């Protein structure tokens with residue numbers, strides 16, 4: 001596999017763009033391919049089997065485009081599908097992501113940590129194992145957030161409806177004494193400015209985009225796959241309305257890009 005081959009990244013929708021931004025910042029020479037499975041968003045309320053099937057189809061598509069590595073820029077897809085993808089492609093570098101329980105357990109002073117994530121992530125065996133491993137000394141309060149991904153997909157990052165929903169979701173966590181909140185879904189960093197307005201300044205917000213980008217950097221470096229400067233353009237696909245993704249790219253990715261319909 002040539003080191004100048006692209007990196008394939010996918011999510012259920014636009015959330016993974018919060019990870020893609022970090023990858024672009026930390027690995028400016030990599031060519032990036034992004035798939036938004038917006039025709040099937042939200043993953044959070046789908047069965048693990050459905051998410052595994054979609055992840056396999058999208059992975060197959062990205063590899064067909066020449067990807068040298070895959071990033072699951074989605075906590076829910078990682079919980080459901082990363083093991084099956086690693087089984088299917090044992091030699092391919094695959095980077096997944098999970099809620100940042102370990103750094104949150106280290107950061108909390110009150111000893112109470114809140115996790116905002118999808119129902120699928122919070123119900124997964126992977127998340128239970130994560131708590132067993134890193135959260136034995138802290139109290140973790142989980143908050144599934146149905147509806148929040150839809151707000152981000154609609155580009156409603158600061159609307160009154162998003163504010164009201166988010167307020168209702170975080171109020172119980174604050175009432176329990178959480179001083180650290182984990183953003184356990186890649187859509188949520190886009191509503192961080194709103195969240196910041198709704199919680200006291202003393203509350204720490206933790207997300208994982210940068211850690212994922214650094215993990216990708218390590219994995220590529222280990223295999224001698226880091227790209228030299230590439231001149232080829234990044235590429236974007238959506239399984240939903242391609243114009244809808246194109247419309248939000250300037251705000252969420254920082255520039256306009258063509259978006260193609262995903263053929264799988």
Ligand code: DGL
Nearest residue numbers: 012015043044075076186
């Ligand atoms: N962005 C995804 C995550 O990190 C999933 C959102 C969804 O489709 O429910 O979990």
